[in-house]
Amino acid sequence: MITGTGAEPVIQLFHVHKRYGSQTAINDINLTVTKNDFVFITGPSGAGKTTLLRLLFLQEAVSEGQILVNGINLQRIRRAKIPLFRRSMGFVFQDFRLINSYTVYENIALVLETTGQDIRHIRKKVPHVLRMVGLEDRIHAYPPRLSGGEQQRVAIARAAVSNPFILLADELTGNLDTDAADMVFGLLRQLHSRGTTIIVATHDSRLFDKARARIVFLNQGRLEGETKS
Amino acid sequence: MNLTKLSSIFQRVRRNISTSPYLHLAATATIAFSLLVIGVFAMLYVNISALIHSWQQDVRVVAYLKDELSEEWVESLRQSFAKLNGVEEVTYVSKDEAMARLRRQMKHRLSLLEGLRENPLPASFELQLVHGAQTPENLDLLASQLRGFPEVEDLGYGETWFNRFSGFIGFFRLASLIIGGLVIAITVFVCANTIRLTLYAKREEVEIMRLVGATDAFIKTPFYVQNLIEGLLGGLVALVLLFGSFKFLIARIQTPDALLSSCDIRFISFTWCAALLAAGMFVGWFGSYLSLKSFLRS
Ligand SMILES: Nc1ncnc2c1ncn2[C@@H]1O[C@H](COP(=O)(O)OP(=O)(O)O)[C@@H](O)[C@H]1O
Numbered sequence: 397m398i399t400g401t402g403a404e405p406v407i408q409l410f411h412v413h414k415r416y417g418s419q420t421a422i423n424d425i426n427l428t429v430t431k432n433d434f435v436f437i438t439g440p441s442g443a444g445k446t447t448l449l450r451l452l453f454l455q456e457a458v459s460e461g462q463i464l465v466n467g468i469n470l471q472r473i474r475r476a477k478i479p480l481f482r483r484s485m486g487f488v489f490q491d492f493r494l495i496n497s498y499t500v501y502e503n504i505a506l507v508l509e510t511t512g513q514d515i516r517h518i519r520k521k522v523p524h525v526l527r528m529v530g531l532e533d534r535i536h537a538y539p540p541r542l543s544g545g546e547q548q549r550v551a552i553a554r555a556a557v558s559n560p561f562i563l564l565a566d567e568l569t570g571n572l573d574t575d576a577a578d579m580v581f582g583l584l585r586q587l588h589s590r591g592t593t594i595i596v597a598t599h600d601s602r603l604f605d606k607a608r609a610r611i612v613f614l615n616q617g618r619l620e621g622e623t624k625s
Numbered sequence: 626m627n628l629t630k631l632s633s634i635f636q637r638v639r640r641n642i643s644t645s646p647y648l649h650l651a652a653t654a655t656i657a658f659s660l661l662v663i664g665v666f667a668m669l670y671v672n673i674s675a676l677i678h679s680w681q682q683d684v685r686v687v688a689y690l691k692d693e694l695s696e697e698w699v700e701s702l703r704q705s706f707a708k709l710n711g712v713e714e715v716t717y718v719s720k721d722e723a724m725a726r727l728r729r730q731m732k733h734r735l736s737l738l739e740g741l742r743e744n745p746l747p748a749s750f751e752l753q754l755v756h757g758a759q760t761p762e763n764l765d766l767l768a769s770q771l772r773g774f775p776e777v778e779d780l781g782y783g784e785t786w787f788n789r790f791s792g793f794i795g796f797f798r799l800a801s802l803i804i805g806g807l808v809i810a811i812t813v814f815v816c817a818n819t820i821r822l823t824l825y826a827k828r829e830e831v832e833i834m835r836l837v838g839a840t841d842a843f844i845k846t847p848f849y850v851q852n853l854i855e856g857l858l859g860g861l862v863a864l865v866l867l868f869g870s871f872k873f874l875i876a877r878i879q880t881p882d883a884l885l886s887s888c889d890i891r892f893i894s895f896t897w898c899a900a901l902l903a904a905g906m907f908v909g910w911f912g913s914y915l916s917l918k919s920f921l922r923s
């Protein structure tokens with residue numbers, strides 16, 4: 397089992413399998429992520445990175461094995477409790493999943509609205525997080541008018557705005573130019589310094605030197621090793 | 626429910642309506658139309674009931690007497706009749722008075738009566754039923770009691786039209802219920818469908834909301850609110866149209882010399898109005914419920 401350095405485990409996977417029909421996307425993975433870890437999950441396309449994150453976010457159920465998040469077995473979480481569970485996490489989706497008919501502001505504010513936070517707080521918080529990813533001037537734009545890199549930064553801002561306990565980011569890639577990547581990782585480092593546990597899936601090894609992190613290798617659904625950056 | 630969620634709900638309601646205004650206009654119009662239909666039936670029902678009620682005030686049995694009864698005999702009959710169950714008032718109509726009435730009714734055709742050598746009309750007692758007990762059953766009961774008197778030659782009472790009308794009212798009530806139920810069912814279907822179409826157009830948005838931790842209630846509430854608003858609006862439109870046509874009709878038929886001038890047409894009661902608005906909102910709510918129940922399972 398590959399473990400982090402901290403004491404408190406936040407995410408634990410025990411012999412996790414995920415199968416789609418005859419296809420095995422995740423094959424017997426054991427992994428422990430401790431509080432305030434910064435983890436890169438890397439591997440070629442089709443390795444199972446997205447599937448692993450989807451399992452952690454309860455977008456999919458495991459076929460076999462167990463996942464504990466904060467000691468809670470994900471299989472035991474009732475359907476009605478899933479929203480609450482997800483609010484403790486931020487997820488940057490590979491395809492961003494922004495609502496095209498909402499402005500950038502509305503997309504990000506939505507996260508805070510679901511938890512019923514004070515409107516004045518939302519009005520301050522949203523521009524603040526957008527400034528951190530360098531998009532404060534696009535606050536009233538609609539996502540289809542943004543470039544792919546800009547959309548990804550909005551998605552990151554949305555995932556970060558609620559100060560999540562765990563942040564999952566799928567496929568942070570070369571969509572980002574150097575300046576944008578620096579801003580994004582600046583934001584991630586800031587969250588990290590506040591105690592957020594961060595897991596970034598990417599096949600882009602150029603990102604590894606952007607943060608001191610564990611690097612976990614995935615191939616054909618199997619965990620093949622780990623190093624540090 | 627705090628201010629943030631409330632404002633979020635109304636923003637989404639506004640968005641839903643502004644992205645497909647005609648869909649929602651059509652839904653509101655459908656609700657208005659069906660409530661108007663129900664309102665018209667309610668008007669008819671209320672007024673026909675009132676009419677029948679006023680006729681019931683007037684329900685009487687006429688006992689036609691054999692000829693050549695002495696005055697004392699007539700007087701003792703009057704006293705016996707007055708004691709009968711359910712009788713409120715007894716009025717004697719002599720042969721001469723009956724003829725006088727007939728002459729009054731036929732004042733333009735008096736020549737028809739010229740040839741009569743003697744008065745063929747019988748004397749009679751008119752028995753008025755006790756107020757509030759003018760049912761067909763009581764009428765029959767009184768009639769059978771009267772038939773037991775040998776002095777009574779014949780009875781006249783509006784048994785046939787009265788019964789037929791009671792039957793008609795029952796039929797009318799049943800027909801109204803069926804038509805009302807049908808109209809409501811169709812409207813629920815239409816409301817459910819607007820929600821289904823809106824949900825379909827917004828399936829991406831709904832999916833994303835779930836991903837960022839929105840509860841089902843948070844997602845659903847705007848759809849309920851939207852249909853409740855449409856139901857209320859539809860109800861108001863229906864009431865305005867109903868009241869408008871009522872006023873129009875009244876102005877038309879209540880001219881001084883018209884046949885129906887004495888007829889007192891009334892509008893449905895406040896309770897009925899409130900019930901129509903409530904029905905509109907119920908229809909909207911139920912339509913949302915049907916669509917959302919299955920949609921959010923998937
Ligand atoms: N919903 C799905 N249905 C069937 N197969 C899937 C599904 N999701 C992922 N897979 C398969 O699982 C494997 C891992 O996919 P994925 O996790 O997306 O890889 P990565 O994100 O590392 O590129 C792939 O072979 C993919 O085809």
Ligand SMILES: [Mg+2]
Pocket residue numbers: 445446447490566567
């Ligand atoms: Mg992927």
